Amino acid sequence: MTKTVIGLLLALGIACRLAAIPLPAPPVLIxxxxxxxxxxxxxxxxxxxxxxxxxxxxxxxxxxxxTRGNP
Incomplete structure (x- = not known):
């Protein structure tokens, strides 16, 4: 359960913003x-x-x- 919550916080960028580290995802839609x-x-x-x-x-x-040979 805690790994899931941590993963969601990382995926949403909340934990990255709180820790002042770059997001592990591209910042643009493309x-x-x-x-x-x-x-x-x-x-x-x-x-x-x-x-x-x-x-x-x-x-x-x-x-x-x-190999075992030709079939």
């Missing part, structure tokens, strides 16, 4: 939209990659890095 787009892109890519079948698993090497 920068904020860039951060949002990068975050959404990362989350969507992770979601799509996790829900796809691993079709090349037999071609991957083991702990030694040697």
């Amino acid at each position: 920068g904020a939209l860039l951060v949002l787009a990068m975050t959404l892109g990362y989350v969507l890519t992770d979601w799509f990659a996790a829900h796809r079948a691993a079709t090349t698993r037999p071609l991957c090497g083991g702990p030694t890095g040697e």
Whole structure:
């Protein structure tokens, strides 16, 4: 619970203003939209990659890095 409150205070900039440190976010709308787009892109890519079948698993090497051969 306390980590959540601290995170929200940091995200809103209240804790940064009280501690007189720079905000850890871009101060303009374009920068904020860039951060949002990068975050959404990362989350969507992770979601799509996790829900796809691993079709090349037999071609991957083991702990030694040697492949198992051609399928």
